[in-house]
Amino acid sequence: MAKAITAVQVISAIFLIISVLFQQRGTGLGGVFGGSGASFRTKRGAERFLFTFTIVMALAFFSMTVLSLVLFA
Numbered sequence: 001m002a003k004a005i006t007a008v009q010v011i012s013a014i015f016l017i018i019s020v021l022f023q024q025r026g027t028g029l030g031g032v033f034g035g036s037g038a039s040f041r042t043k044r045g046a047e048r049f050l051f052t053f054t055i056v057m058a059l060a061f062f063s064m065t066v067l068s069l070v071l072f073a
Contacts, residue, residue: 002072009064016057022050 024047043051 002068005064005068005071009061009068012057012060012064016054016061019050019054019057023054 042048
């Protein structure tokens with residue numbers, strides 16, 4: 001059981017790292033350096049899927065970490 005939880009935790013961590021690295025770059029600090037910070041847009045298509053996938057992977061990683069702490073600590 002411990003090996004399965006550890007395997008799921010490692011796999012979710014890898015997918016979480018990959019999904020964060022695939023996020024669009026340079027959009028977070030645009031307003032700090034004089035970019036147009038007043039324009040808002042919605043996420044569509046692959047960007048929305050990647051955003052949702054990142055949240056799901058973060059929740060999976062967090063839940064596996066808490067589960068391993070509760071069961072094996």
